[in-house]
Amino acid sequence: xxxxxxxxxxxxxxxxxxxxxxxxxxxxxxxxxxxxxxxxxxxxxxxxxxxxxxxxxxxxxxxxxxxxxxxxxxxxxxxxxxxxxxxxxxxxxxxxxxxxxxxxxxxxxxxxxxxxxxxxxxxxxxxxxxxxxxxxxxxxxxxxxxxxxxxxxxxxxxxxxxxxxxxxxxxxxxxxxxxxxxxxxxxxxxxxxxxxxxxxxxxxxxxxxxxxxxxxxxxxxxxxxxxxxxxxxxxxxxxxxxxxxxxxxxxxxxxxxxxxxxxxxxxxxxxxxxxxxxxxxxxxxxxxxxxxxxxxxxxxxxxxxxxxxxxxxxxxxxxxxxxxxxxxxxxxxxxxxxxxxxxxxxxxxxxxxxxxxxxxxxxxxxxxxxxxxxxxxxxxxxxxxxxxxxxxxxxxxx
Numbered sequence: 001x002x003x004x005x006x007x008x009x010x011x012x013x014x015x016x017x018x019x020x021x022x023x024x025x026x027x028x029x030x031x032x033x034x035x036x037x038x039x040x041x042x043x044x045x046x047x048x049x050x051x052x053x054x055x056x057x058x059x060x061x062x063x064x065x066x067x068x069x070x071x072x073x074x075x076x077x078x079x080x081x082x083x084x085x086x087x088x089x090x091x092x093x094x095x096x097x098x099x100x101x102x103x104x105x106x107x108x109x110x111x112x113x114x115x116x117x118x119x120x121x122x123x124x125x126x127x128x129x130x131x132x133x134x135x136x137x138x139x140x141x142x143x144x145x146x147x148x149x150x151x152x153x154x155x156x157x158x159x160x161x162x163x164x165x166x167x168x169x170x171x172x173x174x175x176x177x178x179x180x181x182x183x184x185x186x187x188x189x190x191x192x193x194x195x196x197x198x199x200x201x202x203x204x205x206x207x208x209x210x211x212x213x214x215x216x217x218x219x220x221x222x223x224x225x226x227x228x229x230x231x232x233x234x235x236x237x238x239x240x241x242x243x244x245x246x247x248x249x250x251x252x253x254x255x256x257x258x259x260x261x262x263x264x265x266x267x268x269x270x271x272x273x274x275x276x277x278x279x280x281x282x283x284x285x286x287x288x289x290x291x292x293x294x295x296x297x298x299x300x301x302x303x304x305x306x307x308x309x310x311x312x313x314x315x316x317x318x319x320x321x322x323x324x325x326x327x328x329x330x331x332x333x334x335x336x337x338x339x340x341x342x343x344x345x346x347x348x349x350x351x352x353x354x355x356x357x358x359x360x361x362x363x364x365x366x367x368x369x370x371x372x373x374x375x376x377x378x379x380x381x382x383x384x385x386x387x388x389x390x391x392x393x394x395x396x397x398x
Contacts, residue, residue: 087113088122088358090221090251090328092385093377098346100353101382111359112374122358129163130221130351131181132156133210134192136170137228137259139201144264146197148334149227152257153192155340156225157185159348167214168192173200173234175209181218200234203316207323208238208246215252223253223329223351225344229261230316240315244322248391253329255347256320260335262313328387350385357386367393 091109093101106123134153142149157166160183168179168191179191207226215222232240247254324331332343357375365371369392375384 085364086122086358086360087371087373087390088356089373089387090253091355091357091375092328092350093355093379094346094350094383094385096381096383098343098383100349101379102353104355104377104379108378109355109357110376110378111357112376113359113361114363114372115374116362118359118362120357121360122356124356125354127353128221129161129165130223130348131165131167131218132222132351133167133169133214133224135206135210135224135226135228136168136192136195137172137201137203137226138170138195138197139172139233140197140199141201141229141231141261141264142259143197145229145259145261145334146195149259150192150195152227152334152340152344153225154189156344156347157188157192158341159345160185161352164348164352168195169206169210169214170195171202171206172198173202174198175202175206201232202235203228203230203232203319204235204238204240204243207243211243211246211250211252215250221351221354222251223255223347225347226254226256226320226323227259228256228316228320229259229313230256230320231261231312232316232319240319244319244326247323247326248389250327252327253351254323254327255329256324256331257334258317258320258331260313260333262310326387328385330385365392 093104095101102125104125106120109120109123111118111120134156136149136153138146153168160166162183165181165183166179166188167177167181168188170176170178176195178194179187182188207224210224215224321331323329330347361371370389371392372389373387375386377384
């Protein structure tokens with residue numbers, strides 16, 4: 001009995017302790033999570049930077065780098081490949097009179113890559129201000145047209161709205177930045193009128209400079225309006241081929257205005273213009289310049305570069321056409337622009353009001369592959385202006 005009497009109180013006290021402990025908290029006890037140890041050379045963690053997405057037009061979408069192309073003979077069944085390269089591009093849709101067609105929707109467009117229709121994954125239609133580089137040829141061969149070129153450049157800035165900006169650059173043997181991007185028309189007109197001609201024609205180097213030193217630093221919609229005869233005589237660091245290749249990568253349009261100066265140059269020394277400026281002096285042509293034309297042999301001599309044969313002018317015309325076509329812009333012949341104000345008004349409208357389309361290619365090519373693009377608009381009687389190809393692995397920001 002004594003033993004039982006001692007046990008009962010002990011059991012009673014133990015039960016009270018359990019009850020008290022249960023009332024301290026109703027939350028379950030959770031074991032702490034132990035951080036996993038760091039894995040050296042983790043195969044799922046990239047050790048090299050991701051490849052930038054293919055880009056035409058300035059839109060990037062985040063994501064992982066594309067999976068590498070498997071060796072020939074590998075079985076792709078069950079393999080999930082993540083492709084994050086989006087191809088985007090500005091698109092202008094005009095009527096037969098060159099006026100922008102507004103109000104189009106995503107389902108009005110069809111995109112084909114290498115003949116295969118792609119799904120339109122991105123669509124935008126907004127009116128935005130733009131930045132344009134006026135690139136003016138002031139080489140000796142354009143001296144007879146310099147006032148006409150300056151007037152045409154001023155005609156373009158007359159199309160500006162308050163948010164639009166223009167930069168003025170001239171080139172002869174060297175490239176001269178006359179005005180940083182601004183919307184001040186007074187400043188722009190003065191910069192254009194101050195353009196003075198000099199020796200040589202480094203057209204290719206001027207285009208290279210604009211692409212790599214200017215356009216890549218400018219955000220938003222941008223373009224180049226180039227006034228020239230197309231003949232290059234002094235470029236050393238850039239070429240016909242290299243600059244055309246760069247237009248594949250830059251998300252900017254080139255509008256080229258070609259002046260045919262062949263008649264003025266090849267027989268116009270007796271008509272040397274009395275006005276205009278020349279670097280190193282003012283006024284008309286000098287006797288060394290004139291004798292240089294007479295004694296320069298088959299091609300003649302004009303400053304540090306040749307006057308330009310008919311073959312040079314044909315090559316220049318081809319260059320300007322390809323520069324405009326590759327970038328999605330337009331090429332104009334100055335002699336055929338009967339109303340230049342109207343032409344530039346159309347260019348400004350194209351830049352200000354564009355559609356932007358994008359798609360993820362169904363079939364990813366290898367770096368360096370050239371992909372053809374064709375865009376159709378499901379409306380009758382329209383003109384579509386856009387890039388017609390891109391190169392895999394090249395980006396607009398590079």
